[in-house]
Amino acid sequence: MKNIEEFLGYSELKNFEENFELIKHISSIIDTSDARKVIIHILDIWENVNNNAKEIWIDLIGRAGFYPYYIEKVFKEKLTLSLQDQIKTEFFKSDYLPNIYFHxxxxxxxxxxxxxxxxxxxxxxxxxxxxxxxxxxxxxxxxxxxxxxxxxxxxxxxxxxxxxxxxxxxxxxxxxxxxxxxxxxxxxxxxxxxxxxxxxxxxxxxxxxxxxxxxxxxxxxxxxxxxxxxxxxxxxxxxxxxxxxxxxxxxxxxxxxxxxxxTDYALVNTNVIEVRNRNNNLLSGNSKKNKLFEMLYKQEESSIVYVKSPNEAYKLAKEYVDYLRKNKIETENKKLVLSIILCKHSSRVY
CATH class of the missing domain: 3.40.50.300 (P-loop containing nucleotide triphosphate hydrolases)
Incomplete structure (x- = not known):
């Protein structure tokens, strides 16, 4: 099996033999963070996973304790749970929140x-x-x-x-x-x-x-x-x-x-990408800020920017507006306002 980090870049896993080899490995390390990363990625590319391997993956999803996803896939794939699996699954169901399962x-x-x-x-x-x-x-x-x-x-x-x-x-x-x-x-x-x-x-x-x-x-x-x-x-x-x-x-x-x-237990994977300059040094000062603004504008989905204080959030939001004006960048009001709000609501270090 190729290394896990390489697998996390895959957009599909259609071959049954490749699925089976990966399943065997993940089954042997099911309680580790690496196993959880793989299972989360399988969930992300679920529509592009070999159909014959899906039932086995669903079993691993349950073994990893991902019961919210487990129940969802059981119903979607119209699987029939054994009495033992039904009892185990009900144990993780909230008694007070309808249709909610804890991991x-x-x-x-x-x-x-x-x-x-x-x-x-x-x-x-x-x-x-x-x-x-x-x-x-x-x-x-x-x-x-x-x-x-x-x-x-x-x-x-x-x-x-x-x-x-x-x-x-x-x-x-x-x-x-x-x-x-x-x-x-x-x-x-x-x-x-x-x-x-x-x-x-x-x-x-x-x-x-x-x-x-x-x-x-x-x-x-x-x-x-x-x-x-x-x-x-x-x-x-x-x-x-x-x-x-x-x-x-x-x-x-x-x-x-x-x-x-x-715990480091999570239901999503975090992909950290460091942005560096040509000399492979981390960006700082205005270079860092301008790169952030460039990435914000190009990003199609909503973004959250973490800053060190509320004052810094307001300052950064204003500078982003100035950046757009200075570069005569046309943008929809909705996208511009969204970026400002997300900056304003942040509370960690940018």
């Missing part, structure tokens, strides 16, 4: 939350951490849920996702709203501290919790730490989410009785 490691976290544990999850963006938040909300067992998000854009995104629960919960995104019997507070750390008479919280979520441990002189970090202390003094059950933490201090884990869960 293997989401289920592990869901079980821990069901047991009342506090858990910190460090996993890639495509892991599906937001689904775990919705699962907690859908249970309707908590009166007051607090979700701390680092930006107003993420607050609005979370509000939209949870708006389907407005019949059961009062969604609060600012300090002027009235508190009712059952509430979901979706706030920044600063707004938590400003909130008058914040009720006792039953379940607590912090997104991007790596900022708790940051030692930099940043008022937002101070606010997050104070908000954490304010909420957790009532022994509230908590879930901490991030894509970027390798370990947690023993003091933090002991203080809040937190189980730490780190």
């Amino acid at each position: 293997e490691q989401q289920k592990e976290i869901e079980i821990a939350l069901s047991n009342g544990d506090n858990i910190a999850v460090s996993a890639p963006t495509s892991f599906g951490k937001s689904l775990l938040i919705e699962e907690i909300v859908a249970r309707k067992q908590f009166c007051n849920i607090l979700i701390i998000q680092p930006t107003l854009a993420l607050i609005d995104e979370t509000r939209k996702k949870l708006s389907k629960y407005k019949v059961d919960y009062n969604l609060i995104i600012n300090t002027r709203q009235k508190v009712l019997e059952k509430n979901i507070f979706i706030l920044t750390a600063e707004r938590v501290l400003e909130f008058p008479n914040l009720p006792s919280i039953d379940f607590f979520v912090i997104d991007e919790f790596y900022k708790i441990c940051n030692r930099l002189n940043d008022s937002r970090i101070d606010s997050l730490n104070v908000a954490l202390l304010r909420v957790m003094k009532h022994n509230t059950q908590a879930m901490f989410l991030t894509p970027t933490v390798d370990s947690l201090s023993e003091a933090f884990r002991d203080k809040y009785k937190v189980s730490f869960f780190k």
Whole structure:
């Protein structure tokens, strides 16, 4: 078999013998990240995979724990599951979210939350951490849920996702709203501290919790730490989410009785391409910025640009507009506005 990185460049796998050789290899390393990369790519090129090999691939998709995809392919290919497979698959189905199946490691976290544990999850963006938040909300067992998000854009995104629960919960995104019997507070750390008479919280979520441990002189970090202390003094059950933490201090884990869960498990592949100059050096300064603008304009699909601060996002968006004007580039208003919004909503280093 050719190396896996080379295979990830394939757009089809029509030959049955090649499928079978790859299946044998992946079956022997099924619990590894390489196996998951191959299976995700098979899913991406599914229409161009040998039809006779698809049923075997579906079995591997299930063995890898990709139950959302597994169920989808079982129905699409009109397969009949054995009683054992039916029981195993039902185990990964949400009891509260209709037609939703957890993947293997989401289920592990869901079980821990069901047991009342506090858990910190460090996993890639495509892991599906937001689904775990919705699962907690859908249970309707908590009166007051607090979700701390680092930006107003993420607050609005979370509000939209949870708006389907407005019949059961009062969604609060600012300090002027009235508190009712059952509430979901979706706030920044600063707004938590400003909130008058914040009720006792039953379940607590912090997104991007790596900022708790940051030692930099940043008022937002101070606010997050104070908000954490304010909420957790009532022994509230908590879930901490991030894509970027390798370990947690023993003091933090002991203080809040937190189980730490780190994984590289993801349902999509990430293709990293470094853009360099003619001397094979990484771009910097204006060269880097101009290359970014060129790539943004040529990109047909939506793009997300990660920057280091909200101010940098606004600055970069304005410079992109100036770039388009300076080069007299004609573009549809929709595409231009989309690029600005995506820049504005970003929160990591560009």
